[in-house]
Amino acid sequence: MAETAFLDGPNARLAYAFTPGSGPVVVFLSGYKSDMEGTKAVHLEAWAEARGRAFLRLDYSGHGQSGGVFEEGCIGDWAADAQAVIEAVTEGPLLLVGSSMGGWIASLLTQRLGARVAGFVGIAAAPDFTEDGFWAGFSEEERTKVMEEGVTYLPSAYGDPYAVTRRLIEDGRDNLVLRAPLPMPYPVRLLQGSGDEAVTRETLLALFDHIDSPDLRLSLVKGADHRFSEPGNLAMIEAAILDVLGAPAA
Template sequence: MKPIQLTTHDGLKIAAHKLEGESPTTLFVPGFFSNMEGTKATFLEKQCKKRGRAYIRFDYRGHGQSDGKFEDGTLTDWLNDTLLVLDELADAPVVAVGSSMGGWIAVLAALRRPDKICGLVGIASSPDFTEDIWHRRMTDQQQSVMNEQGYIAQPSEYRDEPIIITKRLLDSGKDHLLLHKKSLDFDIPVTLIHGMEDRDVPWQKSEKLNRLIGEEQSELILVPDGAHRLSRDKDLELIDREIVKLLKKL
């Protein structure tokens, strides 16, 4: 099935799939260098179709079937792509389900569209990961190269070729940092799921996010043997159960 094409303010086409069904709409917000054909995105679509629920998945610019080059994108761009999908495709109320970087973007989108997003599920959420790349993952030499040429090529265990990380991306992240705050202004139910064997994003990120949102609004679920992707059958079943529970709350 051909994707829907949404046009950004700078003329790029954002690809999305929308499944019509019962409200609330579930919106899957993908991770860094991921896309809407991933295991979690397609599994959740099947589950929503089975239950007659509305569902949307999409690709950021520079990802999957959308226009643009990955290395040209910034966190601000990918947040704006998410807001475009919310504004043009999603009927309120919406439950945002964000994976990894998508967990960060889902929180930012919920803060900007309180009239649309009524619930949120974060899967291995990675708020402020751009700061982690600079301070924890880059050597002094890599930082020097980044400052001189504006990018570095970062090896990835998920693909053969390195991922291009740009200074523009890291700088844009500074405009959206969350974890330094004392609290977040949320009045929607939130469920945060994180694997304790996650080697890419420490589970303490979700713990901190849970505290910032507040225990009255947020629930933290830690998976003792869970890795970053949380794409095993039992992980997918857990995610699905928690989404269903959240939908029932609404």
């Protein structure tokens, strides 16, 4: 496992782990309240290292080992954090692997990093969830609470309640990606489980429909949940990465 290193990012001191190797660099972008010590991130790092492939995982500000306060962050901050680490640590082509919110972050980075991006793998990708998930699902009372008091809390099936802040909602509106075509002129693979209770199939299909790619494929896995971390799921992620890279599975 690569050692954790740190750099001064745009919002806080940021933690990351980089494994050198051949490119494109596989960049794992984790989800909302998740971090680079999650099952998928650590598994894919070991998998990449065994194949001599460059790999980067990182913690956004307010997540994991990075500085900052989670409740003070937002999508724009976390995308800027990821971009800062990528630009400071890596060179050459990139394959972005985005899990849940990381799929939204990756979608933003495909626009900001331009020609450096050589492929995208989305795992239960959750673009625009602050607007189409949180805000759309709020009652009028919850909407009033978050806008007037600055925060409300939602239950989570995967840990502590989610803190949803007014800043998160308002910044999310500035970073929506499902309101216009998403040009991705390279291979794209989208993976999701049918048992995902956090990201709907409608979101998955909306992302599929908005991505403009010459090689776009979607896989919906019967029974898999939002974590998408069972052994068979991890093998599918590996296969998707190899497929995007045009590399043999063996």
